[in-house]
Amino acid sequence: MVYYIRFLKPPKFHQEKEKKNSKQSRPQLKKTVFITALICITTDLGDDFLAEDVDLVATWAQRSSRQSMDQCALKWQAGCRQVSISMGPYSVDHVAQHEAVLQIRTQAIPQVILGIDSTPLVISGCSAHFSWHAQSKPAEKLVKRELRITDSTPALSLNIWEETGNSIARHIWDAALASIIFLNEIVAGTSTGNIGIPILSQLLNPLSRSSPLQVVELGAGCGIVGIGLATMLDRCKVLLTDLPEVEEIVMRNLDEAHLKPSSTVDYKNLDWDAPPSDLCSQPIDLILVSDCTYNADSLPSLVSVLGRLVRTSPEALVLVALKRRHESEGVFFDLMRSAGFKAQHTTIELPEQHEQRDKIEFYCYRRADESE
Ligand SMILES: C[S@@+](CC[C@H](N)C(=O)[O-])C[C@H]1O[C@@H](n2cnc3c(N)ncnc32)[C@H](O)[C@@H]1O
The missing domain is CATH 2.60.40 (Immunoglobulin-like)
Structure with a gap:
């Protein structure tokens, strides 16, 4: 942590x-x-x-x-x-x-x-x-x-504003920092077999794509993960989504972003509890979800949105980064399994006080084949 x-x-x-101090009788202010x-x-x-x-x-x-x-x-x-x-x-x-x-x-x-x-x-x-x-x-x-x-040449800068108060949404969360580290390891090609997920490495390899990578982030908060990806990766089009309360801070962060010239980031409100009927009009390659599993009550609607997105983009990968905060989050894995998702798993460590290490988990989901 x-x-x-x-x-x-x-x-x-x-x-x-x-x-x-003054030698005059009345001191000066x-x-x-x-x-x-x-x-x-x-x-x-x-x-x-x-x-x-x-x-x-x-x-x-x-x-x-x-x-x-x-x-x-x-x-x-x-x-x-x-x-x-x-x-x-x-x-x-x-x-x-x-x-x-x-x-x-x-x-x-x-x-x-x-x-x-x-x-x-x-x-x-x-x-x-x-x-x-x-x-x-x-x-x-x-x-x-x-x-x-x-590990990037030239060095990549990512300036992200967050609130100083107690908003859940307008903050950077630990899984977001770990997501930047993890995605950069893959994009820069420095990930070792220990942390890499081959299907994700292949998806993020610009040489394996003929068209721009289409990315949607759910519960993007300040936008750090999606903006970070478009800062490090050429030819990617990121759509950040969240509740309306984050829009202002996301726009501020987009103003400061140093995206790759061939990449773009946009923002759209998307409430998992009230998703629009036309959820996504074009195919998606990658869905990012960082630190969004902390509230067990919202997990069924989050998984339902993921299911709908992947129904229209069956090849899409879903990268979920999470830090376990309580046991109720385990429901997420059951819901994903019931929705027909299959995952590969890895972890990244962040520092923890007293020289300990903290684990952030990554699950790269895709729709299971009928035969699996
Ligand atoms: C803990 S924050 C994580 C923010 C960011 N992804 C990060 O890792 O820094 C969880 C995010 O999920 C969003 N969220 C919660 N419920 C939501 C819902 N029903 N629809 C859309 N977003 C939601 C919150 O607004 C918040 O931005």
Whole structure:
């Protein structure tokens, strides 16, 4: 289980009046400004805090150039639930010139490197912008994950915004990070026999396709997996789907995406409980589902949508990534079997605190032949 740095209170410029030493009889008041914020280091579910000491660096940077204006060292201590940040004092003239962002990181470089052996335990984050001119208004309640996909030349960047609050949908979940690592292993051709799934490797091999790969993602959340795939893979057309509440953050992430020039990503609302009668008008090659099995109540409608999609695209593969959170999720496998799906299975490990490893499971489903 990795841990995510989140803003409990997003950064803002905070003005304090400081007494300036003066030889005159009445002290002068000089305006000084601080940057304040409150952070925590928590799980994707927000249900637990990191129980290890970690050194952090907070960097106040210019929004556009990302030039660092000031830095301070922070310490997260095992057992704590939040760390407050106060940087400064700065003069008003100094802060008034630029829009700012506040980045909180654990490692030497700003980006988080995603790879089998390189994914860090703590995922750094950068705030939305804030400025002095906005009259001490805090940054929006968002955090940007600046991810770099390893083993790719040139390096692939994946910038994904997520909310800092407790929304289930507008967050990055652990299985999504593992999906990026897993898909990149396959696309870059670095997957070993241990983690690879040959039919998926073949599908994602551009040389084996005469037309663009048609991909649909269900329950896409912030869109990280589908956007990630179109960032690493040429000639793929991804349709992200979810409930209307994610649309705004997905659009923000699409604005920042560095897709392969021949690939596209679109978004459409699709509620598994109320799917349209014309669910899919064209054949699909791959359906992505990441961390969508946590709620046993929604599993019958999720599996029903998968069944309908595969009925019109019998050759489609369904890649399900999941992290087991409770036993009730086991129903998913029974439902998939009853719906005529057959799976190949593999796992990817993510770091866990106290030098443990956490498992994310991948199931690559396809429709079983009548004879199977
Ligand atoms: C735990 S989040 C996973 C998000 C993303 N796939 C990831 O791994 O980061 C589960 C997603 O399923 C979506 N979801 C839940 N019920 C749904 C439904 N009935 N129809 C469509 N999407 C649904 C949620 O909105 C949410 O985005």
